Amino acid sequence: MPMDPKIDIDHEQCGQTLVLMPERCVFWREKKILIAADLHLGKEGTFRSAGIPLPEGPSVETLDRLDQALTRTGATRLVVLGDLFHGVGAVEAFAEVMTAWRNRCPELDIDLIGGSHDRWSGDLPDSWNIKVHKEPKRMDPFVLRHYPAAHISADYWLAGHLHPGVLLKEGTRGAALRLPCFYFTEHGGILPAFGSFTGVTRVEADARSHCYAVAEHKVVRVPRKD
Secondary structure, eight states, X not given: OOOOTTTOEEEEETTXXXXXXXXXXXXXXXXXXXXXXXXXXXXHHHHHHTTOXXXXXXXXXXXXHHHHHHHHHTOSEEEEOSOSBOSTTHHHHTHHHHHHHHHHOTTOEEEEEOOTTHHXXXXXXXXXXXXXXXXXXXETTEEEOSSOOSSOOSSEEEEOSSOEEEEEESTTTSOEEXXXXXXXXXXXXXXXXXXXXOOOEEOOOBTTOEEEEEETTEEEEEOOBO
């Protein structure tokens, strides 16, 4: 399935086109780079180690969705904005599945910007050929990072970590939906968590920001509040 203006939305930033995809990732069109944040692979394993018998389904679905995004875009490079894996023992627990996935796309360049959970998930096998960056990575005109920047700078950044989501209401007394979203401010953009097994942190679309919700198989623009 190719890129589709009926489900994807182009967001222009710093003279570049960021295609916002319902798979919950961004395709940087000019560079042919797919950017995703917070996959949290192997999260089920950390729960199982705590005595909660969850299956591996969500992490496998996450990789399947990643395959779909890579196929749709034809991306030659993947950048993960932190938290590729979830926690203690996650790399080891999910290694067999991850190795099989990596063997299906050996030519894909992968960069991982180290995140909060990556610190204790375990070392990645050399055979996966994933380049790990302990610091934010500059890819002009952006700085790619895990944590949103705590200070204002001239560099526009793209980050993850917060798992942004927006609350959509049907009228004043109607039903409400809490959906993951892409959130762009004057200084940086925050991607939704790519992982299936994650929650959201509520953000608000105001006059100085742009918010795009992921409504199942489509990205929709959220009206701003003046």
